[in-house]
Amino acid sequence: MTPGTHPSIPKPTFEGDFQLDEVVSLESGEVLCRPTQHYAMYGQLNEARDNAVLVCHALSGSALVAEWWPQLFAPGGLLDLKRDCVIGINIFGSCYGSTGPGSIDPQTGNKYGPTFPLINVRDIVRAQAKLIDSLGIRKLKLAIGASIGGMQVLEWAILFPECVARAISIGVAPLGAMGLGLNHLQRQAIQLDPKWKGGHYAPEDAPRGGLALARALGVISYKSVELFEQRFNRKPNRNGENPWISTAAGQNGRFDVAGFLDYQGEKFNARFDPNSYISITRTMDIFDPVRAHTSPYAAYERIQAHLTLVGISTDWLFPPEDIRSLAAIIGAAGVRCDYREMASLHGHDAFLAEPEQLVRLLTPVFE
Template identity: 40%
Template sequence: MVRYFDYGKPFLLETGHTLPALRIAYHTYGTLNEARDNAVWVCHALTANSDVREWWPHTVEAGRFLDPARQFVVCANILGSHYGTTGPLHVNPATGKPYYRDFPPFTIRDMVRAHQLLADALGIGRIRALVGSSVGGFQAVEWAVTEPQRIERLALIATSAKASPWSIAVDETQRMAIEADATFGEARDDAGRAGLAAARAIGLLTYRGPAGYNLTQQDTEEQPAVHRASTYQQYQGEKLCRRYNAYSYYAILSAFDTHDVGRGRGGVVAALARIEARTLIVGISTDIVFTPAEMRELHALIPRSVYRQIDSSFGHDGFLVEHEQLNEILSPFINDPQV
């Protein structure tokens, strides 16, 4: 069941803007033990929510790396999201109307500061393991640099320490698709819907990559004029529009592009050297968003880190699909004191 934490004070953003109020939606699984040393925090990606069981199948289960019988698993919905934490569809107390496109710009560091506020409110000091995949990994690496003594173990899956020009270009292309929708900017929840569908279709090309599409979307001889790849793109765009909104998607993409753990810290190399957590880096063999080569570079820059790789035909989305491989890698790292 989703829960809410209301900060009760203005929340100053890194961009210089201020949110008059901050609400954070979150889920927990299991129980925080008496020693308060069994917390495992999951940072979610893009359009996911705080309910890890919903978007990350076969992870929050007995015997898995997120085991509620052993751990207190926490996931907080990110700032700007559609799923409960303060975002563009929330009412601006200063105007009495939803923010929509006027929601102030924010950064990955703002997302992490919101996580930290929630962790404090929940009485979590030391975090046993901090887990982040994709842009959830952006948050996780930023948190490990910001509060190195708080994080005992760090699992970074298909992610990076800085948004690359490639990933920023992909995000900008999606924003262009949303901006091309003439309804984007109108004061209604479903504004920019067609643009959002197109943006999602663009994003999916990078999430799955050619191997994933060629494996699953081949046409049949019986219907030569019906292209499975075409209907798949249309379906995925419509599917997101049924559960998300263009204003949150646009704002979050912009926040992702601010990711740079080295900003104001002497560069990425100096920032990553601050990490004290025992760190596991997981790459995906066919990922074209965060390539295995980039993941190995991240491994080389983080002290005491190890590198493992998932073999998958599903590209970046392999972290959502290859749950057996992922559990084999993450379960001993999180649960075995000797690892």
């Protein structure tokens, strides 16, 4: 595949909902009543049902894997729909079909809104396992994901070791203090918006200013200093605004980087919900695969899958040295665990910004 080309996007062979009939107990001690998971399938399960690939999405992704990671399906990509059945499952807390803050709470008849319970990555994976089991799949050929998707992959390998043959977790380790602080500030940006109204806003009057600012802060954490200097440096905004001259309203213009960040926030507003953003960033904060186990060794020795951890050279949200260290700890527990690293200026976003490089990096895993 030629770098920069965009493959045609395959359509799902199935898209629908899976409802859990029972009350689901969560790690937080709260419950979800009869929650729903929205999922999509590409390709067909074979007779043995041993060709299933689970692709776990990142914060703003969805079950429609081919729409946000199309390069994985391209000729020479990691996935081949003549061979693989690819499954995407939208996580709890999202606004793309699964139960989240915008859903109706059966216990009250009202939207959850800010009362949506705290979701742990383990809660997500346990629910996904029930959906996968309902499809007659006993073992996943591969589980792959990046960011919060990579968190899900690692939990799959620990919680259901006999159900995963290969696992690839990209750009993931438990968040450090800097990442936790940035997520806190993003939530504060939303909650300090005058339209927040305690989280009980109307969809048509949501705290869009706060969400746009939160997303702009997030975008900064997803990129690298080198990339921003290369792209923007101290250039004035490309639409002709001059940051050194005041306008008639007494305001200054913008530098080019400010215009870029403002645009990212505005674009995000059109497709995401503020309460969902708060819910999912909290889920990322509390990810800790060792918690609830007696030791790191006790957690990681459960893994039976061939595990690959991928770091990104300029990722300062999930630094590569943290992921390299995690790979060493997991390997010391007797797990087949290898570490690979993307050399990219795109920071944490590299798995989306340079997917062709990721494919080249991971192809040897399957040889």
